[in-house]
Amino acid sequence: MDRQQVLVIGPILPYVIAKLGERFDVVELHKEADRAGFLEREGKRFKAVACGLKGIDRETIAALPDLEIISSFGVGYDAVDVAAAAQAGVVVTNTPGVLDEEVANTALALMLMTVRELNRAENHLRAGRWAKDGPYPLTAGSLGGSVLGILGLGRIGKAIARRAEACGMKIHYHGRHEQAGVAYRYHASLTELARASDVLMAVVPGGAATHHMIDRQVLEALGPNGYLINIGRGTVVDETALIEALSKGAIRGAGLDVFENEPAVPESLVVLENTVLLPHVGSASVATRQAMGQLVVDNIVAWTDTRRAMTPVPETPQP
Numbered sequence: 001m002d003r004q005q006v007l008v009i010g011p012i013l014p015y016v017i018a019k020l021g022e023r024f025d026v027v028e029l030h031k032e033a034d035r036a037g038f039l040e041r042e043g044k045r046f047k048a049v050a051c052g053l054k055g056i057d058r059e060t061i062a063a064l065p066d067l068e069i070i071s072s073f074g075v076g077y078d079a080v081d082v083a084a085a086a087q088a089g090v091v092v093t094n095t096p097g098v099l100d101e102e103v104a105n106t107a108l109a110l111m112l113m114t115v116r117e118l119n120r121a122e123n124h125l126r127a128g129r130w131a132k133d134g135p136y137p138l139t140a141g142s143l144g145g146s147v148l149g150i151l152g153l154g155r156i157g158k159a160i161a162r163r164a165e166a167c168g169m170k171i172h173y174h175g176r177h178e179q180a181g182v183a184y185r186y187h188a189s190l191t192e193l194a195r196a197s198d199v200l201m202a203v204v205p206g207g208a209a210t211h212h213m214i215d216r217q218v219l220e221a222l223g224p225n226g227y228l229i230n231i232g233r234g235t236v237v238d239e240t241a242l243i244e245a246l247s248k249g250a251i252r253g254a255g256l257d258v259f260e261n262e263p264a265v266p267e268s269l270v271v272l273e274n275t276v277l278l279p280h281v282g283s284a285s286v287a288t289r290q291a292m293g294q295l296v297v298d299n300i301v302a303w304t305d306t307r308r309a310m311t312p313v314p315e316t317p318q319p
């Protein structure tokens with residue numbers, strides 16, 4: 001029997017290619033010299049797509065008339081045109097759950113580095129200033145007893161909240177809904193959450209609904225003693241407003257794992273000492289990325305064998 005074909009779109013973890021190859025014939029679109037020509041000639045061959053963090057657009061979905069499933073790597077799928085997939089009757093899956101603890105650990109580290117200025121303290125030592133100039137100055141910020149405001153108390157947000165509680169922080173949150181059975185204090189307005197918070201942690205998805213939710217007004221509400229941590233998506237924060245707020249002391253510091261136009265990070269942000277900047281490494285350990293890759297493969301296998309995907313996104317419910 002002919003093996004089913006899977007189209008891989010965009011660079012993806014080599015583990016995914018290897019695992020898919022055990023069961024399917026795999027074609028990597030980004031390795032084709034003439035992608036549009038390839039899709040026009042061969043698009044009908046593919047019922048399944050695996051895509052990396054760059055996602056898949058409407059035109060490519062339209063060029064795959066027999067497509068049934070898009071298995072996307074990562075829990076955030078803002079780069080996948082889910083509206084086009086839904087219109088075409090294509091199920092989209094993501095990789096939720098398997099990365100929660102890793103991303104929450106990264107978020108906690110980023111928050112500690114930012115509030116306790118650990119990167120600057122380390123630089124002080126490395127530059128020989130401890131012996132020459134004396135100890136690193138006391139930090140104005142401290143986690144114990146302060147309020148962590150979480151924008152997006154979902155799977156990862158809750159894993160961050162558990163860790164922050166262990167650090168002695170009080171948890172408040174904002175989302176579109178107040179959650180039943182959650183003891184943390186809910187704020188119906190993001191600005192009110194920012195006003196109540198010492199540290200504001202963004203862990204919402206990207207996309208149009210959350211675009212620039214954290215703007216000048218929210219940063220001003222966070223205030224001159226406040227810190228912003230963004231582990232969600234860069235588009236959630238108005239980066240220009242953030243740079244201005246950091247430069248003029250409207251907030252005290254920021255820890256960012258995600259940026260508006262990755263991998264480009266504005267020089268005006270890089271030069272600011274009151275920032276900790278990470279190159280989108282929230283889930284980036286071998287074990288966690290492999291677990292995500294396995295779920296990409298398992299979704300395609302489950303769909304092929306049973307026509308039930310394991311982790312479909314809400315916008316494309318299964319038939």
Ligand code: NDP
Pocket residue numbers: 075076077096097099103151152153154155156157174175176177178203204205206209210231232233257258280281282283284
């Ligand atoms: P969940 O779907 O479990 O949680 C998302 C939360 O965001 C929910 O609590 C939801 O609450 C809230 N939310 C969604 N839309 C809005 C909105 N328009 N306004 C206010 N709140 C909103 O997702 P995860 O916790 O699994 O992941 C969250 C995001 O983290 C991902 O989408 C991804 O973008 C990012 N991420 C970043 C990583 C990194 O490496 N830095 C790694 C992994 C994920 P409600 O429904 O009540 O609004």
